[in-house]
Amino acid sequence: MRSTASITFLIALVASAGLTAPVRAFALHIGMVDNPSARKIHLKPMPLLGGLAIYFAFVLAVLYAARGTTDAQILSILAGATLMVLVGCLDDRGLLHHQVKLFLAMPCAAAILWFAGIRAVFFSFILAGQIGVILDGLLTIIWITGIIAAFSILDHMDGLCAGVTAIAAGFFTIGSAITGQFLVCSLSAAVLGATVGFLIWNFNPAKIFMGDGGAMLLGFLIACLSLKIRLPATLGLSGSLIPVLILAVPVLDTALVSVSRSRRGLLPFTSPGKDHTAHRLSNLGLGARSSVLVLYAFGIAGGTLGVFLLRSATHPSRLLLPLGLAILAAAIILLENAPYDAPHRSR
Numbered sequence: 001m002r003s004t005a006s007i008t009f010l011i012a013l014v015a016s017a018g019l020t021a022p023v024r025a026f027a028l029h030i031g032m033v034d035n036p037s038a039r040k041i042h043l044k045p046m047p048l049l050g051g052l053a054i055y056f057a058f059v060l061a062v063l064y065a066a067r068g069t070t071d072a073q074i075l076s077i078l079a080g081a082t083l084m085v086l087v088g089c090l091d092d093r094g095l096l097h098h099q100v101k102l103f104l105a106m107p108c109a110a111a112i113l114w115f116a117g118i119r120a121v122f123f124s125f126i127l128a129g130q131i132g133v134i135l136d137g138l139l140t141i142i143w144i145t146g147i148i149a150a151f152s153i154l155d156h157m158d159g160l161c162a163g164v165t166a167i168a169a170g171f172f173t174i175g176s177a178i179t180g181q182f183l184v185c186s187l188s189a190a191v192l193g194a195t196v197g198f199l200i201w202n203f204n205p206a207k208i209f210m211g212d213g214g215a216m217l218l219g220f221l222i223a224c225l226s227l228k229i230r231l232p233a234t235l236g237l238s239g240s241l242i243p244v245l246i247l248a249v250p251v252l253d254t255a256l257v258s259v260s261r262s263r264r265g266l267l268p269f270t271s272p273g274k275d276h277t278a279h280r281l282s283n284l285g286l287g288a289r290s291s292v293l294v295l296y297a298f299g300i301a302g303g304t305l306g307v308f309l310l311r312s313a314t315h316p317s318r319l320l321l322p323l324g325l326a327i328l329a330a331a332i333i334l335l336e337n338a339p340y341d342a343p344h345r346s347r
Contacts, residue, residue: 016197051214076116088213151219248302
């Protein structure tokens with residue numbers, strides 16, 4: 001398992017790093033660039049379509065890891081990933097309304113996974129029979145859609161989305177290795193390699209952006225990993241916190257933006273502005289690069305706690321969930337008081 005995961009990682013890493021250069025040239029050739037504006041921090045047009053390099057690197061690595069098999073779940077993941085890249089690239093080109101992504105494309109990707117058996121298991125622990133299954137189905141759609149949307153709005157600073165994804169994928173690789181899940185370990189390694197390879201080009205100062213196609217793709221893949229990792233039954237409902245801890249950065253950023261914009265009468269996912277966690281940290285004097293590194297550290301801390309909980313032989317304290325919510329609330333309150341540029345009301 002370790003050797004296959006290592007080779008899968010290397011294939012994705014080399015392919016992503018190597019493909020990004022021609023993808024960048026192609027984006028410039030066809031004019032797929034992100035132009036500067038008041039709500040953005042880059043000062044010159046930046047080529048988009050970096051998500052294509054990540055996508056092809058991931059596909060190559062997964063085809064190696066799944067060689068000789070026709071697993072329906074692998075096919076569903078590749079189908080959903082393809083849908084996300086296509087929809088995201090169309091949005092980058094200005095050919096789609098944001099509501100098409102949020103209310104149609106993302107739930108469709110979630111439905112593809114659900115029909116393939118990649119589902120949340122939460123309410124089934126509490127409610128027996130079909131009610132628990134139905135509620136878990138709804139939770140699956142909401143969770144996958146929410147994570148994709150969270151990563152879509154997380155791509156607002158050089159290296160942030162790719163780096164946070166790499167950290168999360170790294171911890172899912174560790175977690176799946178601990179629980180002996182060969183397939184999930186290889187999938188996680190593929191995501192890790194593809195994002196690290198792209199990060200070489202995307203870290204501050206970035207030479208290319210992944211675009212919405214890349215951000216939606218990464219959100220979809222991370223959502224897949226969070227549902228596929230098998231958690232020990234001894235953890236009970238507390239095991240559901242492990243993916244949340246690993247995804248601490250997008251959870252915090254989405255919660256902050258949702259609360260902050262809702263208080264101001266704005267729609268969280270349709271009112272872009274420089275009011276994200278990284279923007280606020282930067283405005284406190286850290287600057288763009290240091291703000292991203294701080295969020296990397298926060299992601300590593302959350303992932304470490306998640307792996308610690310995964311390895312716990314005893315049932316964790318019931319205070320863990322309220323403690324986590326209290327920390328999240330405190331972080332939102334503190335960051336809400338940090339300086340930021342408020343987004344404009346969407347039209």
